[in-house]
Amino acid sequence: MKSVLFLMKYFLDPEEGPPFPKFDYQMEAMRNLGWEVSFLGIRKGKIYLCTGETEEEITAIPFSSIPGIGRLSLFNALFRAVRIIAQTHSFSLAYVRLMPAVSPVEQALDALKASGTRLVMEIPTFPPEREEEKETRLHRKLFFSLARKSETRMIRKFDLLTLIGREKADEYRGVPALNITNGISLTRIQQRVFTPIDHHIHLLGVANIQVMNAYDRVIEGIRKFQEHKEDSAPDIHFHIVGPDRDGTKEKLVTLVKTLKMEKLIHFEGPAFASDLESYFSFCDIAVASMGLHRIGHTGIATLKAREYLAHGIPYLASGTDPIIPQDRGWSLTFPQDDEPLDMNKVISFIEEVRKKDEIGSSMREFARVNLSWESQFEHLFKALAFDYNTVHDSSNTTVQKGAPK
Numbered sequence: 001m002k003s004v005l006f007l008m009k010y011f012l013d014p015e016e017g018p019p020f021p022k023f024d025y026q027m028e029a030m031r032n033l034g035w036e037v038s039f040l041g042i043r044k045g046k047i048y049l050c051t052g053e054t055e056e057e058i059t060a061i062p063f064s065s066i067p068g069i070g071r072l073s074l075f076n077a078l079f080r081a082v083r084i085i086a087q088t089h090s091f092s093l094a095y096v097r098l099m100p101a102v103s104p105v106e107q108a109l110d111a112l113k114a115s116g117t118r119l120v121m122e123i124p125t126f127p128p129e130r131e132e133e134k135e136t137r138l139h140r141k142l143f144f145s146l147a148r149k150s151e152t153r154m155i156r157k158f159d160l161l162t163l164i165g166r167e168k169a170d171e172y173r174g175v176p177a178l179n180i181t182n183g184i185s186l187t188r189i190q191q192r193v194f195t196p197i198d199h200h201i202h203l204l205g206v207a208n209i210q211v212m213n214a215y216d217r218v219i220e221g222i223r224k225f226q227e228h229k230e231d232s233a234p235d236i237h238f239h240i241v242g243p244d245r246d247g248t249k250e251k252l253v254t255l256v257k258t259l260k261m262e263k264l265i266h267f268e269g270p271a272f273a274s275d276l277e278s279y280f281s282f283c284d285i286a287v288a289s290m291g292l293h294r295i296g297h298t299g300i301a302t303l304k305a306r307e308y309l310a311h312g313i314p315y316l317a318s319g320t321d322p323i324i325p326q327d328r329g330w331s332l333t334f335p336q337d338d339e340p341l342d343m344n345k346v347i348s349f350i351e352e353v354r355k356k357d358e359i360g361s362s363m364r365e366f367a368r369v370n371l372s373w374e375s376q377f378e379h380l381f382k383a384l385a386f387d388y389n390t391v392h393d394s395s396n397t398t399v400q401k402g403a404p405k
Contacts, residue, residue, distance in 0.1 A: 001034065001035065001036050002034070002035050002036070002092040002093070002386070003035060003036040003037075003038065003090075003091045003092050003093075004030050004035050004036070004037055004038070004091060004092065004093045004094070004095055005038050005039065005040075005082075005085075005089075005091040005093070005094045005095070005112075005117070006023065006026065006027055006037065006038070006039040006040075006094075006095050006096075007039070007040060007078065007082065007094060007095070007096040007097065007099075008020070008023055008039070008096070008097040008099070009042070009074070009075075009078070009097075009099065010023055010039055010040065010041050010042060011041070011042050011043070012041040012042060012043040012048070012050075012055075013043050013044070014270070014272065016042070016043065016044070017042070018208055018242070018243045018245075018270060019272070021185075021188065021303075021307070022182065022303050023039075023097075024185070024188065025183060025184055025185040025188065025373050026095070026183075026373050026377075027039060028185050028187070028188070028373075029183065029185065029372065029373035029374045029376075029377055030373075030377060032374055033374055033377060033378075035092075035093075036051065036052075037051070038050065038051040038089075038091070040058070040078055040081055040082070041055065042061070042074065042078075045060055045061045045064035045065070046058075046059070046060050046061065047059050047060075047061065047077050047078060047081040049081070049085055049089070058081040058084055058085060059077055059080055059081045059084060060077070061073050061074050061077040062077070072100075072102065075099055075100050075102045076102050076103065076104055078099070079102060079104040079105045079107070079108035080104050080108070082094075082108035082109075082111065082112065083104065083107050083108045083111045086108070086111035086112050086114070086115045086117070087111070089115075090115050090116060090117070091112070091115070091117045092117065092118065092386075093117065093118050093119075093120060093384075093386075094112050094117050094118070094119050094120070095120050095121075095122065096119065096120065096121045096122070096158075097121070097122050097124065098121060098122065098123050098124065098128070101150040101151040101153075101154045103150075105150075105154050106150075106153060106154060106157065109154065109157040109158075110157070113157065118159050118160075118384055119157060119158045119159050119160075120158060120159060120160045120161070120162060120380065120384070121155065121158045121160075121161050121162070122161075122162045122164065122180075123161060123162070123163050123164065123165075123172070124164050125164065125165060125295070125297060126163040126164055126165035126167060126169070126172075127165065127167060127169075127172075129296075152173055155172070155173050155175055156173065156174055156175055158175055159175075159176070159384065160175070160176050160177070160178060160380070160383055160384060161175050161176070161177040161178070162177070162178050162179075162180045162376075162380060163177050163178065163179050163180070164179075164180060164181060164182055165179075165297065166297070166322055176383070178379060178380060178383045180376045180379060180380070181322075181323050181371070181376065182302065182303040182306055182371075183306070183371050183372050183373030183374075183375070183376050184303070184306045184307055184309075184310045184367060184371050184372070184373070185310075185372075185373065186310055186364070186367065186368055186372075189307060189310040189311055190277055190280075190311070191310075191311060191312045191360060191361070191364050192277070192280040192281055192311050192312055192313050192360065193281060194281065194282075194284075194360070195281045195282055196282060196284075197282045199234055200234045200235045200236070200237055201234050201235070201236045201237065201284055201346075201347065201350060202236075202237045202238075202239060202282060202283040202284055203218065203236065203237065203238045203239065203283060203284065203285060203286070203287055203316075203346075204238075204239050204241065204279050204280065204283035204285070204286045204287065204313070205218070205238065205239070205240045205241065205242070205286065205287040206241045206242055206276070206279070206286065206304070206307075207241075207242045207289075207304055208242050208243060208244070208245035209240065209242055209243065209244045209245055209248050209249040209252065210244075210245035210246045210248050211246060211248050211291060211294050211295065212289050212291050212292055212294055212295050213248075213287075213289050213290060213291060214289070214290035214291025214294060214318070214338070215238075215240060215248075215252055215287070215290070216251075216252060216255060217290050217291070217318075217334075217338065217339065217340055217341050218238055218287055218290065218316075218341055219238065219252065219255060219256060219259070219261065219265055220340035220341075221340040221341035221342065221343045221346070222236045222238060222261070222264060222265070222343060223259050223261060223340070224340055224343070225343035225344070226261075226264065235264060236264065236343055236346075236347075237264050237265075237266065238264065238265050238266065238287075239266045239268055239279055239283060240252070240265070240266065240267050240268060241268045241269070241270070241271050241276065241279055242269075242270055243269070243270050249267065252265075252267075253267065280311050280313055283313070284350045284353075284354075285313060285314045285315055285316065285332075285346075285349070285350055285353065286308045286311075286313045286314070286315040286316070287315065287316045288302060288304045288305045288308060288315050288316060288317040288318075288331070289302050289304060289305075289317070289318065289319075290316065290317070290318040290334065290341070291318065291338075292318065292319050292336065293318070293319070293336040293337070294338075297319070302317075302321065305317060305321055305324060305331070306324075306367060306371050308363075309324065309330070309363045309364065309366060309367040309371065310363075310364055310367040310368075310371075311360075311363075311364075312359070312360025312361060312363045312364045313360065313363075314329075314330055314331060314332075314349070314350075314353045314359060314363070315330070315331050315332075316331065316332050316333075316334065316341065316346065316349075317331050317332070317333050317334070318333065318334045318335065318336050319333070319336050320333060323370065323371070324366075325366070328362065328363075328366075329352065329353065329356065329359070330359065330362075330363050332345065332346065332349040
């Protein structure tokens with residue numbers, strides 16, 4: 001059986017750090033394809049190697065409780081753990097998400113390669129230079145400048161890069177590259193059953209709260225609508241579900257208080273499982289990323305839009321996804337600017353989707369056929385010339401023709 005090590009910042013306890021469903025989707029897909037999956041998990045200042053149901057403590061994270069220093073120490077500890085486990089464990093493949101090129105990274109990658117592991121790194125927003133160019137915080141700009149040389153040395157140790165973004169490339173910084181798209185897992189996402197709770201309109205944003213989501217555009221749009229609506233017209237509520245990512249939540253809370261909109265804008269905090277599904281059930285539509293232009297991207301394969309498709313909930317977006325059809329009436333697209341959203345257009349969109357009883361099923365079916373991580377990893381296997389014998393049938397189940405060699 002082939003084995004894969006996933007390397008990313010993965011917290012085992014959601015109280016310590018927000019879950020990242022994408023990582024779970026990816027690892028589930030590799031298991032479905034017949035691979036043994038291992039990853040490094042973080043819990044209470046320690047790094048664990050997790051394989052199946054087992055957890056093996058590898059190393060501690062010094063100064064893990066100290067803001068700033070703890071974050072840098074975490075990345076150092078992750079790569080130190082890789083170097084340790086490479087001495088006693090062998091993997092067919094290591095799939096690494098782009099992370100800061102801290103000092104132990106080169107030794108860690110060298111140790112994996114010495115054990116016979118093929119190395120693949122995912123760049124989740126390609127090209128990354130666009131996001132760096134949009135950065136205004138001085139300390140972050142300095143970090144990007146200092147990290148560039150060591151990052152280039154790190155990248156050149158990989159056998160292949162996987163790139164997620166509209167721009168196509170077959171190499172990056174001298175390393176072969178493969179364009180892929182974000183996938184999802186329907187086994188982890190339920191199809192929503194729309195169950196209104198009142199006559200008002202409810203919008204839903206499920207995400208780590210950060211600048212690229214541009215929820216201020218939604219809030220300002222609701223403010224303008226509420227100021228001019230007739231008394232008999234429904235109110236528009238916006239439910240924001242998720243933790244803060246980059247300080248944006250505090251700014252939004254201040255904006256809402258300044259506009260005196262506390263009764264309409266609801267910061268729900270993180271929610272999971274049935275608690276999260278309840279929001280999908282009563283909200284009319286969802287809100288995807290409305291500010292990709294703020295980080296230098298005009299179009300990208302956002303995971304959030306794919307999750308909304310899998311849930312079967314129509315959504316608002318800014319910019320177009322290269323994979324998702326734009327002519328099915330599943331989404332309402334706004335320009336990539338900083339203008340408030342026109343809520344009259346949103347209401348008209350909601351009225352239209354309410355007339356389509358099968359819209360949720362058609363969205364989910366498209367996601368099932370076109371947006372699985374299994375299909376993305378099969379492209380990766382071909383690019384690496386791996387010999388494997390797993391295929392998929394049309395019902396999204398894995399058919400084993402033989403164990404991977």
